[in-house]
Amino acid sequence: MATLVGSAREIEAAPAKATGYWTGVWRRLRRDPVAIGAAIVILLIVLMAAFAEYIAPADPYRGVSLRRLRPIGTPGYPLGSDELGRDMLSRLIYGARLSLFMGVTPVFIAFFLGSSIGIFAGYVGGRLNTVIMRTIDVFYAFPSVLLAVALSGALGAGFGNALLSLTVVFIPPIARVAEAVTTQVRSRDYVEAARASGAGALAIIRAHVLGNVLGPIFVYATSLISVSMILASGLSFLGLGTRPPEPEWGLMLNTLRTAIYVQPWVAALPGTMIFVTSISFNLLSDGLRSAMDVKQ
Amino acid sequence: MTAPLVSIRGLKVAFANGAVRAVDGVDLDLARGEVVALIGESGSGKSVTLRSLLRLNPERRTQIEGAMSVDGRDVLAMGRRELAQYRGGVASMIFQEPLLALDPVYTLGQQIVESIRRHESVGAAEARARALALFERVRIPSPERRLDSYPHEMSGGMRQRAMIALALACRPKLLLADEPTTALDATVQIQILLLLRELQRDLGLSIIFVTHDIGAAVEVADRILVMYAGRIVEEGSARDLIRTPRHPYTIGLLKSRAHGALSKGSRLEAIPGSPPDLANLPPGCTFAPRCPLVIEACQAERPPPIPVGPGHRARCIRVNEAAAIAPTAEELLGV
Numbered sequence: 207m208a209t210l211v212g213s214a215r216e217i218e219a220a221p222a223k224a225t226g227y228w229t230g231v232w233r234r235l236r237r238d239p240v241a242i243g244a245a246i247v248i249l250l251i252v253l254m255a256a257f258a259e260y261i262a263p264a265d266p267y268r269g270v271s272l273r274r275l276r277p278i279g280t281p282g283y284p285l286g287s288d289e290l291g292r293d294m295l296s297r298l299i300y301g302a303r304l305s306l307f308m309g310v311t312p313v314f315i316a317f318f319l320g321s322s323i324g325i326f327a328g329y330v331g332g333r334l335n336t337v338i339m340r341t342i343d344v345f346y347a348f349p350s351v352l353l354a355v356a357l358s359g360a361l362g363a364g365f366g367n368a369l370l371s372l373t374v375v376f377i378p379p380i381a382r383v384a385e386a387v388t389t390q391v392r393s394r395d396y397v398e399a400a401r402a403s404g405a406g407a408l409a410i411i412r413a414h415v416l417g418n419v420l421g422p423i424f425v426y427a428t429s430l431i432s433v434s435m436i437l438a439s440g441l442s443f444l445g446l447g448t449r450p451p452e453p454e455w456g457l458m459l460n461t462l463r464t465a466i467y468v469q470p471w472v473a474a475l476p477g478t479m480i481f482v483t484s485i486s487f488n489l490l491s492d493g494l495r496s497a498m499d500v501k502q
Numbered sequence: 503m504t505a506p507l508v509s510i511r512g513l514k515v516a517f518a519n520g521a522v523r524a525v526d527g528v529d530l531d532l533a534r535g536e537v538v539a540l541i542g543e544s545g546s547g548k549s550v551t552l553r554s555l556l557r558l559n560p561e562r563r564t565q566i567e568g569a570m571s572v573d574g575r576d577v578l579a580m581g582r583r584e585l586a587q588y589r590g591g592v593a594s595m596i597f598q599e600p601l602l603a604l605d606p607v608y609t610l611g612q613q614i615v616e617s618i619r620r621h622e623s624v625g626a627a628e629a630r631a632r633a634l635a636l637f638e639r640v641r642i643p644s645p646e647r648r649l650d651s652y653p654h655e656m657s658g659g660m661r662q663r664a665m666i667a668l669a670l671a672c673r674p675k676l677l678l679a680d681e682p683t684t685a686l687d688a689t690v691q692i693q694i695l696l697l698l699r700e701l702q703r704d705l706g707l708s709i710i711f712v713t714h715d716i717g718a719a720v721e722v723a724d725r726i727l728v729m730y731a732g733r734i735v736e737e738g739s740a741r742d743l744i745r746t747p748r749h750p751y752t753i754g755l756l757k758s759r760a761h762g763a764l765s766k767g768s769r770l771e772a773i774p775g776s777p778p779d780l781a782n783l784p785p786g787c788t789f790a791p792r793c794p795l796v797i798e799a800c801q802a803e804r805p806p807p808i809p810v811g812p813g814h815r816a817r818c819i820r821v822n823e824a825a826a827i828a829p830t831a832e833e834l835l836g837v
Contacts, residue, residue, distance in 0.1 A: 332562070395602035402556050403590035403617045403668070406582070413616060417607045 234497040241493020244486040251483055255302035262296035266453045275469045286472040288458070289465055290451075294472055298479055301453040305480070308447070308454070309435030309487075312369055316376035317427045323377070324384025325419060329392060329411055339385055346378040354437050358446040368447035372437055376430055383426045387419045394418075421498045428491035432484030439480050455480050505574070507676060507708045508532035508555070513568035515550050515732075520565055522780045524550040526732035527568075530710075534675075537702055537709045539719035539740075541755070542729035545777055548712045551729070552678050555710070556589055573675055591621050593676040594669040599685045600661035604653035610637075610664045611649030614671050621672040636667040640697060659690035663697065670701070677702075679711035683718055695721045716755060720744055725813075728752045731778050731788035733804075738814030748816040748824050750793045757829050787818070794827065795820045 235241055254261060269290035273280075276287040285294040327338040345353065357371030391397065391414065400410050439456020441447035448454040450461065458476040466473045508530065515525040525547040532538055540548040553559050554566060557577060570577040573592050580588060597603035605613060614633035618624060624632075630649070637645035640663040653661055662682060669677060679698065683691040699722045702709050713719055719726050720740050727737040728751065736749035747753045754773040775792035784790060786801040793800065799819060807815040818824060 395597055395599065396605040398558060399595070399597055399603040399668075400605075401589065402558055402595040403672070404586040404588070404620060406586055409620065413608075414605050417605065421607075 231494075231497045235493055238493045238497065240489055241497070244489035244493065247482065247486040248490060251302050251306065251486075254299050255306050258300045258303060262293075262299045264293035264296045266292060266296040266300040267451055268292065275465050275472065277469060278471050285475060286469060288462060288472070294475060297453040297458060298455070298475060301455045301458060301476065301479070302483075304448055304452060304454040305435055305438065305456070305483070308369065308372070308438035308442075309431050309483070312372035312376055312438075313427050313430045313434050315373045316380050316430075317423070319373075320377040320380030321384040321420070321423045324381035324386075324423075325388045325411065325415060327381070328385040328388025329407070329415060331389070331392070335385070335389075339382070342378045342381050345374070346382065350375045350379075350433070351437060351440060354441060355444065355446065358441055363446045363449070365448055368438065368441045372434055372441075375437065376427075376434065379430070380423060380427060384419060384423050387422050388415055391415055391418045422495075425491050425495040425498060428494060429488055431487040431491075435480060435484050435487075439476075506531040507534045507536075507573055508710070509569075509571050510551075510555075511569045513551065513554060513570060514566070515547070515554055515559065516565045517559075517563055518781075523732055523783065524780060525554065526783070528729075528732070528734055530727065530734070532676075532708050532710060534708055535702070535706050536725065537699070537711070537723045538725045538727060539723035540710065540712045540727050540729055541714060541716060541719050543714055543777055545780065546729040547732040548729045549680055552595070552680055552710060552712050555676075555678060556593060556595060557585060558595075587621065590617060590669075590672045590674065592674055593678060594672065594674040595678040595680065596662075596665050596669045596682050598681040600658070600665040601653055603665060604661065604668070606653055609650050609652055610656075610668070614649075614668050617668060617671045633667070633671070636670060637664070639670070639701070640664070640667045642667070658686050659693060662686060662690075662694050666694075666697065666701070670705070673705075675706075675708060677707050677709045677711075679709060681713055682711060683715070684713070691718065692721070698722055716744075716759060728755070731783060732780065733788065733817065734807075735789065735818070736814075736816040738811065742811055742814045746811070746814075746825070747828050748810045748814070748821040749789075749818045750795050750820075750824050750827070751789050752816075753824060753828050754792075795823050 263284070269288075269292040271291050273283070273287055274289055274291040276283045278284070278286045280286060283293055283295070285298065288294055288297065323338065323342070327335045348356070354371050354375045357374055358368050361367035361371060397410055397414050400414055405413070438447055439454070439459060442454050442456035443460040445460070448457050450457060455476040459480070462473040462476065510528055510530040513525055513528040514523065516523050528547070528551055530538070530551075540551065542548050550559065555570060555572065555577065557580075559566075566578060572588070575584075575588065575592070577588075604610065611630060611633050614636060615626060615629040618629040618632055619626070633649055634645055637648060642648050642660060642663050648656070648660070648664070653664070656664065682698070683694050686694060695718055698709060698711070701707060709722075711722070723740050725737065726740050726743045727734050728743070728749065729735065730751050736743065736747065736752045743752065744756070747756055751773070754771075757771040758773055773792055778784060778788050778791065784801065786803055787793070787805050790796045790800040797820065805817045805819045807817050808819070808821055809815050810821050816824070
């Protein structure tokens with residue numbers, strides 16, 4: 207969470223010079239227990255991923271075939287072991303790295319590309335806007351899961367291609383939100399007032415459009431992180447993303463599904479992690495949205 | 503007399519490929535230090551005229567004809583850079599609803615500083631000092647603290663004062679005010695009007711202000727121009743126009759003012775009918791369909807401006823008959 211809000215500051219405060227605004231957002235966010243709880247959970251998961259080497263009790267790759275599918279609470283295996291006898295706790299801790307990376311990176315890249323496209327289209331307006339947005343709509347017409355699977359499948363299985371296809375999946379929705387908000391802001395009186403005081407197109411985009419548009423887009427993008435994590439897990443589950451033996455929650459869910467009748471609690475663990483992380487991102491994004499509303 | 507600050511000749515503004523004639527041949531002269539009020543109902547073209555002076559109407563969808571010059575510059579011939587310097591630097595504008603015209607995510611100080619630094623190469627500290635001086639000038643209490651407020655944290659009157667400060671940031675010569683008091687409480691309205699008058703006197707500003715409130719116009723304006731369907735139907739000094747209105751439309755406007763002293767049971771006179779469709783104007787006088795004095799000749803051709811006194815003209819061929827239906831002083835005062 208610290209890294210997320212930190213990056214938001216860099217993106218927005220630099221053009222906006224509105225540090226006062228962000229102190230206000232932080233003040234309001236602090237009073238929202240749900241958002242703070244979600245932020246703490248995300249922070250813990252991020253820390254867990256960052257310091258996996260120091261936290262994990264065992265090697266996540268080394269399995270002991272004699273101790274396969276042990277239940278939760280087995281001595282030496284606090285969260286049991288998987289189908290190859292590897293320590294579940296260690297694999298879950300290491301898995302946070304790839305899962306978070308696959309959740310955040312595509313959204314982050316799509317945030318830049320999508321909002322650039324959307325803001326441009328929205329500000330220019332007219333026919334060019336129609337051309338750009340209808341092209342975007344073509345991509346938007348596919349269900350996101352199908353599009354990601356189709357792109358990954360066409361590009362070939364692999365980590366990089368999975369990232370690429372997820373990025374492509376998230377550009378259209380972000381561009382649409384950016385375009386909608388920009389069109390709205392563009393017709394506001396304060397943009398006309400800025401024109402009346404001699405501001406050029408670039409100055410208006412930099413100050414008034416970015417200042418008012420990046421907030422809502424950023425909040426929306428935060429809510430997409432959970433979707434991205436689930437999609438990434440889905441790709442790995444289908445064998446299109448991360449490959450074994452890499453620890454990644456989606457892939458673990460896939461390989462453990464055969465054990466669902468033997469050790470259901472162990473098999474549910476990766477899914478629980480995905481659930482907890484994505485719902486935390488969603489709750490944080492909700493909190494951010496209300497905290498970023500100035501008129502409170 | 504020196505050359506006027508603003509001179510508009512035959513301004514015609516049309517939207518939607520010429521189908522909608524929002525402004526249809528407006529002539530206007532504004533001397534330095536003069537305050538002129540444009541009054542008329544919604545859709546009469548007063549705001550469009552004002553926006554044309556800053557070329558704020560969407561360029562692609564607007565057709566402008568005629569000539570406009572402000573402070574010796576041809577407004578329609580300006581290039582992009584010159585236009586940016588002109589907007590705010592020579593002429594600036596205050597808007598009807600200050601809450602919408604101020605950017606919600608910046609403090610007022612930031613917005614004024616940005617506007618100053620866009621036009622002049624001054625440091626941030628100096629720009630801030632100037633913003634503070636402006637806030638004192640428009641009499642915002644505890645200006646130092648208010649510079650760091652966001653628009654939504656202030657009251658309507660305070661916001662309008664801040665908006666005026668923002669408009670004056672780059673020392674313009676011409677202030678265009680688009681219904682500056684319409685969105686405010688009655689008690690605040692008069693304060694803002696008095697402030698405008700005072701600023702005009704102290705800074706030697708020229709002001710064109712648009713309103714549909716004749717009371718407000720009389721309060722601050724030297725001269726009043728009444729617009730109807732894109733044309734100026736009557737113009738004259740504020741005093742002449744109120745005392746001896748000669749266009750039936752002006753007379754209708756004056757009579758239809760809801761006055762505080764309107765005695766119980768007496769009817770509020772309204773102008774019958776509704777404003778004409780700008781895409782389908784009648785050939786003759788545009789007010790003819792609603793006019794109580796209409797005769798056949800009115801529908802034949804556009805009436806020319808007919809002088810009825812010094813600097814007082816009305817576009818009506820029946821000015822003499824109109825004098826008879828003009829409200830008396832008693833009616834105006836509501837006695």
